[in-house]
Amino acid sequence: MLDQESTPAVDASDRSVIQVLIVEDEPLTAEAHAAYLQRLPGFEHAGTAGTGQSAIRLVAEAATTGSPVDLVLMDMNLPDLHGLDVSRRLRAANLECDIIAITAIRDLQVVRGAISAGVVQYLIKPFTYATFAQKLTTYREFHRQLGERSRVTSQADVDQAFNSLRTPTPITLPKGLAEGTLAGVTEFLKARSAPVSAAELTDELGISRVTARRYLEHLAEDGSVLRSPRYGTPGRPENEYTWRRD
Structure with missing residues (x-):
C-alpha cells in the first residue's frame, strides 16, 4: 500500500474553519474525499x-503549530494499524x-468499538457525495455549538450539542432546484x-427536458446516479441515468 502524506498550507488565524485530516491508504479514494471536502464550506x-x-x-505536529486538526476522516483498514487503534x-x-x-465494515462489534x-460519526462505504455532505454538515453544527461556549453551562447545552449529531441538517440545493421536484x-x-x-423523465413528470436534465445532472454530480452515454438512438446523442444501488 502507498503511504501518501500531504500538508497543504492553512490559515492558522481562522479557527472558525474546521481543519480536516484524511486518513486513507488508497490514493484515488483519498483524492475523492478531498474533492468532496473542497465542495463544503467551513472545512479545510x-x-x-x-x-x-x-x-x-x-x-x-499540527497541534504544535497553532493550527491543530479538528476532524479526522479515518479509514478503518490501514496497512499498519486498525483505525480504532489509531483513534x-x-x-x-x-x-x-x-x-x-x-469504512466498508458493518460489523456491530466494530461499530461499538468505534463509539x-x-x-462521532460512522460513514459506510460506498457512499455518495450527498451522504458525505450530510454527515459533515451535521458535524459542522456540532462543532459550532461546542465552539460557542468556553465551558458547558448546563445539561441543555450538552443535549443540544449531541442532538446536532443526530438531527439531519438540510443541504442547500443549487439555485433553481426545488425539493419537491x-x-x-x-x-x-x-x-x-x-x-x-x-426525455423519458419529461414524459413521466411533465417537466421540460432542460429542467429534467438539470435535476439528473445534479444527482449525477452528487454521486446518487450513474451517468453514461446512450448509444443507438437517432438524432442528437444523450445521456442516460441509473440510480446507484451499491
Missing part, C-alpha cells in the same frame, strides 16, 4: 495520511480531535431498473 483539507502511524504524527492512541496522547470513521473510541425525480429513478433519459 489540512493533509492526507496513508498509514495510522503517519496520521498520529501529523496530528501531533485510541490519539486519545491516549491527549491529541484532541474528533473522528469520523469511513467507545470516541468516533427533486423528490419526484429521485422516486422515479429508484423505481426504475433500466436507465432513464431526460
Whole structure:
C-alpha cells in the first residue's frame, strides 16, 4: 500500500474553519474525499495520511503549530494499524480531535468499538457525495455549538450539542432546484431498473427536458446516479441515468 502524506498550507488565524485530516491508504479514494471536502464550506483539507502511524504524527505536529486538526476522516483498514487503534492512541496522547470513521465494515462489534473510541460519526462505504455532505454538515453544527461556549453551562447545552449529531441538517440545493421536484425525480429513478433519459423523465413528470436534465445532472454530480452515454438512438446523442444501488 502507498503511504501518501500531504500538508497543504492553512490559515492558522481562522479557527472558525474546521481543519480536516484524511486518513486513507488508497490514493484515488483519498483524492475523492478531498474533492468532496473542497465542495463544503467551513472545512479545510489540512493533509492526507496513508498509514495510522503517519496520521498520529501529523496530528501531533499540527497541534504544535497553532493550527491543530479538528476532524479526522479515518479509514478503518490501514496497512499498519486498525483505525480504532489509531483513534485510541490519539486519545491516549491527549491529541484532541474528533473522528469520523469511513469504512466498508458493518460489523456491530466494530461499530461499538468505534463509539467507545470516541468516533462521532460512522460513514459506510460506498457512499455518495450527498451522504458525505450530510454527515459533515451535521458535524459542522456540532462543532459550532461546542465552539460557542468556553465551558458547558448546563445539561441543555450538552443535549443540544449531541442532538446536532443526530438531527439531519438540510443541504442547500443549487439555485433553481426545488425539493419537491427533486423528490419526484429521485422516486422515479429508484423505481426504475433500466436507465432513464431526460426525455423519458419529461414524459413521466411533465417537466421540460432542460429542467429534467438539470435535476439528473445534479444527482449525477452528487454521486446518487450513474451517468453514461446512450448509444443507438437517432438524432442528437444523450445521456442516460441509473440510480446507484451499491
